[in-house]
Amino acid sequence: MSFHLYQMDIDEECVDNLWNNLKSAIHRILNKDNKGLCFSELYHTAYTLTQLRRVMKMYTGLKEIITEHLLNNDQIYAKNHGMDSVYTIGITIFKDKVLGHNAINKQLQWTLLGMIEQDRKGAFVNREAIKNTCQMLMILSLEGRSVYEEYFENAFLDISTELFQLESEKFLAEQSADKYLTKVEAIITQECERVLSCMDISTKERIIQVVEQVMITDHMQTVVEMENSGLVYMLEHTKVQDLARMYRLLSRVPGGLKLMCDTMSSSVRQRGKALFSQEEVGANPVDQIQVGSLQDFTSRRTGPVDSFSLFEQNLLDLKAQCDHFLAEAFNNDKLCKQTITGDFEHIFNLNSRSPEYLSLFINDKLKKGAKGLSEQEVESFLENALMLFKFLQEKDVFEKHYKQHLSDRLLSNTGVSDEIEKSMILRLKTECGFQFTAKLEGMFKDISVSNTTMQEFWSHIQTMQISLSGVNLSVKVLTAGVWPTQSPAPKCSIPSVLSNAFEVFGSFYLEKHIGRKLMLQHHLGWAEVNATFYGSLKKENGADACASDAQVTRKHILQVSTFQMTILMLYNNREKYTFKEIHQETDIPERDLVRALLPLFWGKTEQRVLTKEPSSKELDRGDIFTVNDEFNCKWHKVKLKTIAAKKEATVPEKKETSHRVDEERKHRIEAAIVRIMKSRNRLQHKVLVAEVTQQLKKNFVPSHTAVKRCIEGLIEKEFLARTPEDQKAYIYVA
Amino acid sequence: EEDFPDDSTTPLGNYVLHGLKQLLDAQQLCDVTLLVEGKKFMCHRVLLAAASPYFRAMFTSPLVESRLNEIRLEEVRPTVMDAVIQFVYTGEAGLSLDTAEDIFVAANRLQVMPLQELCSRF
Numbered sequence: 029m030s031f032h033l034y035q036m037d038i039d040e041e042c043v044d045n046l047w048n049n050l051k052s053a054i055h056r057i058l059n060k061d062n063k064g065l066c067f068s069e070l071y072h073t074a075y076t077l078t079q080l081r082r083v084m085k086m087y088t089g090l091k092e093i094i095t096e097h098l099l100n101n102d103q104i105y106a107k108n109h110g111m112d113s114v115y116t117i118g119i120t121i122f123k124d125k126v127l128g129h130n131a132i133n134k135q136l137q138w139t140l141l142g143m144i145e146q147d148r149k150g151a152f153v154n155r156e157a158i159k160n161t162c163q164m165l166m167i168l169s170l171e172g173r174s175v176y177e178e179y180f181e182n183a184f185l186d187i188s189t190e191l192f193q194l195e196s197e198k199f200l201a202e203q204s205a206d207k208y209l210t211k212v213e214a215i216i217t218q219e220c221e222r223v224l225s226c227m228d229i230s231t232k233e234r235i236i237q238v239v240e241q242v243m244i245t246d247h248m249q250t251v252v253e254m255e256n257s258g259l260v261y262m263l264e265h266t267k268v269q270d271l272a273r274m275y276r277l278l279s280r281v282p283g284g285l286k287l288m289c290d291t292m293s294s295s296v297r298q299r300g301k302a303l304f305s306q307e308e309v310g311a312n313p314v315d316q317i318q319v320g321s322l323q324d325f326t327s328r329r330t331g332p333v334d335s336f337s338l339f340e341q342n343l344l345d346l347k348a349q350c351d352h353f354l355a356e357a358f359n360n361d362k363l364c365k366q367t368i369t370g371d372f373e374h375i376f377n378l379n380s381r382s383p384e385y386l387s388l389f390i391n392d393k394l395k396k397g398a399k400g401l402s403e404q405e406v407e408s409f410l411e412n413a414l415m416l417f418k419f420l421q422e423k424d425v426f427e428k429h430y431k432q433h434l435s436d437r438l439l440s441n442t443g444v445s446d447e448i449e450k451s452m453i454l455r456l457k458t459e460c461g462f463q464f465t466a467k468l469e470g471m472f473k474d475i476s477v478s479n480t481t482m483q484e485f486w487s488h489i490q491t492m493q494i495s496l497s498g499v500n501l502s503v504k505v506l507t508a509g510v511w512p513t514q515s516p517a518p519k520c521s522i523p524s525v526l527s528n529a530f531e532v533f534g535s536f537y538l539e540k541h542i543g544r545k546l547m548l549q550h551h552l553g554w555a556e557v558n559a560t561f562y563g564s565l566k567k568e569n570g571a572d573a574c575a576s577d578a579q580v581t582r583k584h585i586l587q588v589s590t591f592q593m594t595i596l597m598l599y600n601n602r603e604k605y606t607f608k609e610i611h612q613e614t615d616i617p618e619r620d621l622v623r624a625l626l627p628l629f630w631g632k633t634e635q636r637v638l639t640k641e642p643s644s645k646e647l648d649r650g651d652i653f654t655v656n657d658e659f660n661c662k663w664h665k666v667k668l669k670t671i672a673a674k675k676e677a678t679v680p681e682k683k684e685t686s687h688r689v690d691e692e693r694k695h696r697i698e699a700a701i702v703r704i705m706k707s708r709n710r711l712q713h714k715v716l717v718a719e720v721t722q723q724l725k726k727n728f729v730p731s732h733t734a735v736k737r738c739i740e741g742l743i744e745k746e747f748l749a750r751t752p753e754d755q756k757a758y759i760y761v762a
Numbered sequence: 763e764e765d766f767p768d769d770s771t772t773p774l775g776n777y778v779l780h781g782l783k784q785l786l787d788a789q790q791l792c793d794v795t796l797l798v799e800g801k802k803f804m805c806h807r808v809l810l811a812a813a814s815p816y817f818r819a820m821f822t823s824p825l826v827e828s829r830l831n832e833i834r835l836e837e838v839r840p841t842v843m844d845a846v847i848q849f850v851y852t853g854e855a856g857l858s859l860d861t862a863e864d865i866f867v868a869a870n871r872l873q874v875m876p877l878q879e880l881c882s883r884f
Contacts, residue, residue, distance in 0.1 A: 057823075067825040068835060071816065075871060 043082055046073050051089060058097050116170060123168045123175060133179050136161070140180055141187055147222060148191075158226040166228045173230060181231055185238055188219075192242040200247060204257030206270040209277055212243045245281045252278075252291050259288060260295045266349070271357035279361070289367040296350060296368065300375030303342045339379075340389040344412050347372055369419070376419040383422050387429035389413065394449060395442050406448055414455045423460060424692060424727045427468075428685050430456075432512045434468060438475050439504060439552050446472070460726060470510035478504040485536055499529040505537065505546070517551050520590065521615040523597045551620075555593040556665075559584050559637070561657050582660065586637065587667040591616050591624035596637070599655050608649045622647065627668045629653065635661070637668070697730050697738040702747060705760035713739075713756045782809055783851045794821075795832040796847075801840040802832075803847055813850045816873035842868045849877045857884050 050073050053065055077086055102113040112120065127133055140161060143153045162180060169175040192215070199208045216239055223232040252259045252274070262270045278284030350368045358364040376382050390413050393406075420426055437443035450472070457465040482502055489496065522530075534546050561582045588596065594614045598605055605613070611621055629638045637659055641652040700720045705711065711719075717735050724730055739758065742748045751757040766781070785791050785806065792804035810817035820827045827833050835843065842864045849855040855865060855877060866881035 057825075062824050065825045067820040067823060067827045068833065070825075071820070072836065 043077065043080060043085070046077050046080075047082070047085060047089060049073055050077070050086070051093065054090070054093055058093070119168055119170060127168060127175065127179065137179055137183055141183060144184065144222070144226065145187075147226065148218075155226050162227045173228070176228060181227075181234070184227075184231070185234060188235060188238050189242055192239060193246075196243045196247055200250060205251045205254040205259075206257055206262070206267065206273070208247075208251055209270065209273045212239070212277055213273060215239055215243065240281045244277055244284065248278055248281070248284055248287055252287055259291045263292060263295055263353070264299075268353065268356045271353055272359075275358045275361070275364075285361065285363050289363055292364070293367050293371050296346070296371040297374055299346060300343065300371065301378060303339055303346065303375070337389055337392055340385060340416065343372070343376065343416065347412075347415065373419045373421070376416060377421045383420055383426035384429045386413065386416050386420065387426055387433050389416075390430070390452065391433040391437065394444055394452070395437055407451075410448070410452050410455060413452070414459065417456070417459065422689075422728045423464070424696075425685070425689050427464060428512070428689055431467060431471070432685070434471060435512050435552075438471060440554055464727070467510050470507060474506050474510065475504060481505060481537065484540075485533055488536055489532075494532055496529040496532060497525045499525055501526075501529045501533060503530070503533050503537075506549070517547075517549050518617050518620050519615045520550060520594055520620075521613070522548075522550060522590070522594060550590040553590050554587065555590060556585050556587050557593055557596055559586050559596070559659075561655075561659050583664070584659070584661060585665045587665065589624060591620060592628060592668065595621075595624060595628070604652055604654050606649070607647065607651050607653070610653065611649075625653070629656075635659070693728060693730065693734065694738060696724060696727070697735055698742060700724055701735070701738055701742060702760075705748060705758065708760075710751065710757060710759045712754075713758065716758065779851065779853070782806060786847075786851050793831070796843065797832055797834045798838055798840045798843045801843075803840075803843060805847060809850060813876075814872055814874045816871075837871065838868050839864065846872060846874060846877065849880075850874065855880055857881065 050070060053070050056062055056065060074086065077083070098114040102115070105111070106113050127136075140158060143158055147153045147155065147158075162176065165176040165180055166173060169177075173181070195215075196208075196212075199211050203211070216236060219235050219239060220232055223229065223235060255261070259271075259274060261267070262274065274288065275285075278288050347368075350372075354360055354364055354368060379385070393409055393413075417423070417426065434449070437449070443449055453465050453468050453472075456468070485501075485503075488494075530548060537546060538544060561584070586596070591614070594616065595610055598610065598613055607621075607625075610616075610625070611618060614621070616624065625638070629636050629640045636656045638653045639656040640647075641654070697720060700723045701716065704716060704719050704723070716739070717732060720735050721730060739748065743750065743758075746761055748758045749761050751759055772780075786804075789804055792806060794805055794807045794810070796803040796805060807817075807821045811821045812818070820833070822828070838846075842861070845855055845857075845861060845865050846868055853876075857865065857880070862881050862884045866878060869875075869877035869881055
């Protein structure tokens, strides 16, 4: 009946009809609607289709129907009844029956690990196969990753841990820190890449964790502390690349950054301390010159003067280096930044003279250095100075010194430019507030008011036709309290020409400002005197515009201190004076006199203004001073160095400064206590001290004893009282 | 009852098959009638279903045939059907050159595998 069918042309339409019949019957059966369906008919249809060689069509169609039906079943039935989907059931069965078989899973794991081991050795392995297997295990894990973990990942991680442990010990024994870190970084990259191409991506995090734990956390202490290659070595040899690598790796693990920062901190502090002790060597007070000992006058001038500047510069260099590391190697990390800042604060405040040195450092630049500097360089210098200033704890002490130095600059007219000065003050103001710079600004105001006053004075002189005997007077009126307090001006009998001129100004000024009092601080002033040297022919010396005759050989303008001027003016009357006579005539205290005289007779023959007899290195009260007519200088205007230029504060001045600072601090502490108590009314001792410290921190850190003393003082003055029930608490007494 | 073989050593399969053949010959306990070109064959569903996936599916699936006592089979001739039934009850087909091809086709169609095998080796 059937063989002849093979020869028949196959009618596709007929095939489709047959299949559609079958299909609709299957649907009906699946939907339990099988009334009237006849098995033999359907079988006949299917059989015919087979004979027509349409088995594949049936197979595909049937698969579709079943899939559709099962999915339908999953959705409608399994889901609603909390049953596993067909897919899940399939997976579960495969997992239990196939993978659950001991021989299979052992072999599978062994093979996978073996392949990975080969891959790690660089041999060629079929990564695709590993990847597929891992994917299968992930699929078999269904929603989680339990199968993947159980049959592969756990073992993989264990084996890796062992491997890395061995490797890291091997590297550490043979290599230096930088090489070790390079290796670790390479391993991390390799492992990441391996995971991506061989395993499930979720393993990445875990294998990295293993590397981090085994190769970084477990050994970081050793690596960081390695001699001749560890962190300290890298810092000292500016190994930015290695530092960056160390930072990258250590910041991955908990405690890594802390370890780095701690180590770095102690290294930086040590280096800072070293800078500080370098400075210490040369730091002798310059100011010990007295009658009788002049020997090392010249040598003393350089050492300590430069030392502070060296210290600050070195500190800035170190800071710049650290900042460089911070930016280039440490990714501007917050903790690193804090550490560095903390270290510099520590270093900078190690030296109790830091406030003074910083002020000197600035003084040095604002006085002469900035002349050669571009605007940008000045700006960057000021920025650096301000940065150091921020490290400073005793900002109030700095202010005192700065005021002193600013005053010197303003009065001796040696400041480079008002613009720069003001720019610095503005910075300080921004940093510390209006109060901090109020006096500094007051000083500027005095100077500009003085300039106006002098203009008015001169027009007054012209209109009134008053003669000042050729004295070109310039007065700066300084408001008391604003300027650094001066010890009263040392005695000095100023030549009458000058004191007369000053009196004229005095009466002019007081007429305009009734009720004010003027006090001449001549030791703050300076003078320019016209000096005429007559070679070896004749000895004469004029202080005012030159004496009439044309016998002049050399004319110079000497810029000198008031004392020196007074001394030189003596020689208008006589040719020779002994030290004792000068002392008597001028009334200048001996100590100041020595200081004033020294620059006049010290140095090479042609540089001396005066000659001392005998020309020994000792200074005796009977020594005779005469004008040196061999004085020669290629400049017309000669500035005589003054020792009293006080680059560093003298001992008494320092005492003064510190005394003033202490006084002022006491007031501030008291004010703070009263402020706090007024608002809080009642406070525990500890809390009060803490709050006071907090409030004053910006300017200085008060010691606990100081605060305590102030509290006791206030109790005595009955601003505060101890509470009757608790001796350690205070109340505010209105 | 006297038809049961005395020989208790006969394998169970043969023993059962022999019993079934006796029931067929006696037309006892038959529960289905196959209608082939007007000719009726009374048989036991159980045996047919045991011997052929085709019949098993026909009798066990919930289609019309499972509820009918008389089932019409197309595309098979009565002589061939008789040979198939004889084979199922006895294991013997009595093939000849004339019948072998037709029986092969029917065995294939009705999925009586041993018979198909037998024909293909004839």
